[in-house]
Amino acid sequence: MSILVKYIERAVKRGIVDEYILYMNTDDSQVSDRAYGYQLAEQHDWIRIIERPLKHPGPKQRSTGYAYRSFTDLETIYVRFDDDVVFVDDAAIENLVRKKIEMEPSKAIFPIIWNNALVSWYLQQCGTIPREWGEVSPYCMDPVGWANGPFAVKMHELLLGHIEAGTVEQVYMYQDFPIKLGEQFSVSCFASAGKDYAALEQPGVLVPDEEENFHTVHWPRVTGQPNILIGNAVVSHFSFFPQRPFLDASGVLDRYRELADKVVA
Incomplete structure (x- = not known):
């Protein structure tokens, strides 16, 4: 989290991100984690904390x-990050938001x-x-793509080499790919529209309530609108267990x- 927040801060300073919401899906035993989140919110006026409404x-x-x-804000594009995203490419957030606005219906x-089995297949x-x-299979x-530790190490070393050399664009893909309707995959980062959540039968209430299944399996199937994997935005997800x-x-x-x-030095 201390790594990710540096990239969010850069985007805030550039006027790309208006607000960073920390969703506190924490247990009472996570005293230091909770303290760190609230400390960040005290340090930065662009960070807001939301406690989970239900367990x-x-x-x-x-x-x-x-x-x-x-x-559910009708005018907002939300970009969701796992807390263990450890790199955000320079143009990633802006490109995600622009593509969400432009690529309708989706x-x-x-x-x-990076380090996502389906994306590794692509x-x-x-x-x-x-x-x-x-x-890697889709x-x-x-x-391999989800459970193989040595494979994950090689993946990260490959990307780190590009980041350190300033050549991240070499791992861009040559096009955007509509993902097969109902293809489940890990949702470490994506852009979505508040108006889409507001339009649900109960605004913002996911049915089924499991986030990954809803976004990658259920929602595309029932609407016939695909998720899109874009080729000009890179983030790095650290680890599966x-x-x-x-x-x-x-x-x-x-x-x-x-x-x-x-990044913010």
């Missing part, structure tokens, strides 16, 4: 779906999410990721932190 009886991540009850607009088809690292929990021991031992997070520290 889902299932796994904690199910409670993220309740956030959209606060995201539902969610997704960037190239990147392999484009020749950006070597197949020798392991063949499945959100693919054994099976990858974490390998990534923690690799040193890549320290490299991301060093890069973030230069």
Whole structure:
């Protein structure tokens, strides 16, 4: 989170982002996490905190779906980030928002999410990721793209090399891709419109209430409007839990932190 907020601050200073909302899907035991979030909000007048309105009886991540009850402003494009997004390309947020405004009808607009199994499949088809690292299939929990730690380390090292060399545009894809209706995948970052949530039967109430299923499976199928993966926006998602021991031992997070520290220096 301390890495991601540097990129949001850059976007705020450029006039691209109006407000950064921290959705506190936290347990009472997460004392230091909650304190850090509120400390950020005290330091920056462009950060606002929303506490989750309900606690889902299932796994904690199910409670993220309740956030959209606060995201129904008709004039707002929202860009959602996981808290472990550790890099945001210079043009990513603006390109996501512009494409959401321009590419109607559509539902969610997704960037190239680095370390996302479905996106990794697209990147392999484009020749950006070597197949020798392991063949990725277009499945959100693919054994290589989602669960393979050494593969994730190689992925991050590849992107970090481009960031450090100033050549991130070399991993852009040559076009935007409508994603197959109902294709489930991890939703670490996307742009969506408040007017779409306001138009739900109960404004902002997702049915089904699980955020990922709603956005990638249910909503595109029932509306016939696809999600779009755009080729000129890159963000980097740090880790899925099976990858974490390998990534923690690799040193890549320290490299991301060093890069973030230069963003608003």
